[in-house]
Amino acid sequence: MRRHHGKNRLPSLLLTSGIRPTRQRLALAALLFDGVKKHMTAEQVHALARRNRAHISLATVYNNLHQFTAAGLLREVPVGHNRSVFDTNTEAHCHTFDEVTGLLHDIPSDAVHLSRVPKPPMGRKVARVDIVIRLAAV
Amino acid sequence: MRRHHGKNRLPSLLLTSGIRPTRQRLALAALLFDGVKKHMTAEQVHALARRNRAHISLATVYNNLHQFTAAGLLREVPVGHNRSVFDTNTEAHCHTFDEVTGLLHDIPSDAVHLSRVPKPPMGRKVARVDIVIRLAAV
DNA sequence: GTGTTTGCAAAGTGTTTGCAATTTA
DNA sequence: TAAATTGCAAACACTTTGCAAACAC
Numbered sequence A, B: 001m002r003r004h005h006g007k008n009r010l011p012s013l014l015l016t017s018g019i020r021p022t023r024q025r026l027a028l029a030a031l032l033f034d035g036v037k038k039h040m041t042a043e044q045v046h047a048l049a050r051r052n053r054a055h056i057s058l059a060t061v062y063n064n065l066h067q068f069t070a071a072g073l074l075r076e077v078p079v080g081h082n083r084s085v086f087d088t089n090t091e092a093h094c095h096t097f098d099e100v101t102g103l104l105h106d107i108p109s110d111a112v113h114l115s116r117v118p119k120p121p122m123g124r125k126v127a128r129v130d131i132v133i134r135l136a137a138v
Numbered sequence C: 001g002t003g004t005t006t007g008c009a010a011a012g013t014g015t016t017t018g019c020a021a022t023t024t025a
Numbered sequence D: 001t002a003a004a005t006t007g008c009a010a011a012c013a014c015t016t017t018g019c020a021a022a023c024a025c
Helices: A009-016 A023-032 A042-051 A058-070 B009-016 B023-032 B042-051 B058-070
Strands: A039-041 A075-077 A085-087 A094-098 A104-107 A113-115 A124-137 B039-041 B075-077 B085-087 B094-098 B104-107 B113-115 B124-137
Touching: A009 A023, A023 A042, A023 A058, A039 A042, A042 A058, A058 A085, B009 B023, B023 B042, B023 B058, B039 B042, B042 B058, B058 B085, B085 B104
Parallel strands: A094 A124, B094 B124
Antiparallel strands: A039 A085, A075 A085, A094 A104, A113 B113, A124 B124, B039 B085, B075 B085, B094 B104
C-alpha cells in the first residue's frame, strides 16, 4: 500500500509546503503520510506518536496538525460533534458518519453527484463543499 | 413575517412533541419559533433570552436546545468550528458558511442536486445528508 | 548565531453533570 | 404529591497560549 519510499520523501514533502522539517514534524508526517488514508483526532495522533516512541507534546500535535492543514497536507472534516477530525485524504470526496459506531468513512467523489451549486456572492469563492451522509440505526 | 398567533400555540407545539411546557421552555420557544428561521449558538440563545428579561441559566439553554433537537423541532448544523449551531429550519436544505463573516445561510434544497447516494450498509439507514458550501475570500 | 519550534503548564472555550430547591401536572 | 425541571457551580473535554529551553539552518 505504501508509495514513495525515497529516503528524503518526508523532508521534501514538508519543505515543498514551506514547513521546516523538525524531528517532531517528521515523526508526525511519517505516521500520517504513509500512503494509507486516515481520519484522526489530535488525541489519536498524539497517542499513536507516543506508541511509536516519538515524544511529542499534545500542544505540538495540535499546532502541527493545523499547520499541515493550512499547507493543504491535511483537511479538517466537519463531523459536528465538536472535536476536530483530520483527514489525510485532501482530494474532493465525501464522508459517511456512522452515528452508532462514531466512525467516518470515505466515499469516492463520484459516488454522489452534486449539481447546480449556486454562485457565491461578490468577493467570495467556493472553497469547498462538505458532504456528510449521516447513518443511523434502522 | 410571523405566523400562527394563537394564544396557546407554543404550549401545544411543545406538548405535541412530548415536551413539558415550562416557563423557561416557553420563553425559548417564543424566541426560536417566531416564524423567522434562524441559526443560533447556545450562547446566542442565552444572551437573547436574558435581553428579553427571561432568566434562564446557560445549562438549561443547552439542555433544552438538545431536547428540542431530539424532538425534531431544531436541527444541529455541522459547521465544524467546534461549537454547536442550532437551526430552526428543520426541512431538508443546505447551508453556505462564509469563512470571512462566520455567518451561515440557508440554501433552498433544490438549489443543489445530489444523486447516486450510496446504499447504507446492513442495519443502517441514511438519517440525513449534511451539505455545507464553504465560502472563502476571493 | 538567529529566528523558529518545542514542551510544559496554565488559561481559555464550549459543553455537560450533580444535586438541592423549585415547579409542573 | 410525585415526578420532572431548574439553577448554580463544579467538572469536563478539547484546544490554544505564554514563555524559557532546545533546535534548525
